[in-house]
Amino acid sequence: MNYNQYEYYSVKGGRRADQVESYRNPSISVKELRIMTDTIIEYKRFTHFETRVLKEPLEEITKHTSFNVTYEKVKKGRSIDSIVFHIEKKRMADDNSYKLDDRAYQEDKARKAETEDQLVLQAMDSPYTKLLIEHFLLSYLDLVDKKILVGLQKNVYPLYDELKELRGLNGVKDHLSYVRAKQEDYSKKNICKYLKKAIEQYLPTVKRQDLNHE
Template sequence: MSIIAEKQENQKQVLTLNELSKRKVVEHNSLITSIAKMDKTPLKMFELAVSCINTEEPPKDNTVYLSKRDLFAFFKVSDNDKHSRFKEAVEKMQKQAFFQIKEEAGKGFKFINIVPIPYVEWTDYNDEVLIRFSPEIIPYLINLKKNFTQHALSDLAELNSKYSLILYRWLSMNYSQYEHYSNKGGRRAEQVESYRNPSISVKELRIMTDTVNEYQRFTNFTKKILDIPLKEINDNTTFKVSYEKVKKGRSIDSIVFHIEKKRCADDNSYKLEDKTYQEAKAQKEESEKDLVFKAMESKYTKLLIENFLLSPYEMTDTALMAGLQKNVYPKYDELKTLRGLEGVKKHLSYVREKQEPYSKGNIAKYLKKAIEQYLPTVKRQDIENE
């Protein structure tokens, strides 16, 4: 009798079609930044299996159960050859696929190679597929007290290249940290923004995508690893991502990504926290209301209007007003301490004279940049005068 036939009913964790859009994949960040030595199909199959793990109640014997019907739906396979293709994908995953994980250890690094799913069982007369994770991969899937990321399985289902999947997981990891520290605090504003605009060296990107010896011409690398995957991510997921190349000398040294979240009814990227998503969202909304109220009452808002840097219409934008109160007005307080209110007025008058047309698209960011560039000059002048 097979293992599937012998399993107990209360141990089943079978994915159903109507649950597919609600499923989340939760992984340790070390796994996300590891080298995935596998093609897109084994990687997607691994992510699908991970989505079946309940981190509150880890599966017994490291085993989950999937439905072949839902596997085919996830991969959008409907042809007559789907069973043989499924068999080939499983065999390839077990023979070739592994994660190469790099972790800090003592004075250097420890390198770990893990075959994530060594055992798969199914029959030709049953709809269920048994998938058993290796004991070594399980800690990266259930010990999630910190440094982990959760993303939507429905996003992964729409990605059809290995590089799209790898980039999406890495971008999701960074954006999750941006959302976490935006809500919880604990990082400087510059650090928080760096999670939404993460940077990675070309060398690290090649290692992560397993392309150290591929696409040696940088134009080919850019097309295969950045342009095509990002178009797929932008078209099919909740993210909108752009990037820019950073030079060091004559060569491209690193890539900076800019991540935005598309507005949607259901936010699928929230992280597992000690509070529920709804509580965190309510807390964020309440905090934003307080910021908006303070901004409306602030003397700096009046000065911005007097200098035509802010319009009454823009004051209806709650996100803009909250951003001013949180990121700009504290800087004006610093300037006021150093130069008095007249110093703030002179600064805003100067900013108005030098204002560039592009700034109107994001006035809060423009004002923040202007005051951050001006404050060090004021402080330096005070030191020189002393």
């Protein structure tokens, strides 16, 4: 009863719909279940077997875990041939697992992932990335960190564009030289935040200087 597989393949794909559903609603024959629970000899009457092997354990699972587990009996002829379990994850205050079945949510998630991939490619091609490496503000290891590249392209490079319009590319280089000279070790842990704060503090000064010279 691997619910984790259901969650994984519901998001990632790679399995047929019926296969994915079988992870949430697994079926097992009574014979296999008796072997697994070592009750081949015990509880000959199915009502006793059902109480001790199914009802009582599943009540405990539902009570003490994050899952609600129910079952249905499948007959073959007049006897019970197999059991189908139905597993549902309980909804917690901070639980978003219910969104697995929300198509709009999944499509939005896919769009965001695609947007992030585009930002990464743009950052890799940006001349600002090369300048940051040349000024030792980025390392080549940072280039494999998707979060850093997305943060730079989304939050830092647009501000560098503003500075470039005001001071040209050399103005950006001068700013990075200053930032590097003032950099503390702690800032390396969150380089995007550090660079964003630096340019946000510098741009108003540049704009005021330009106004004073008009």
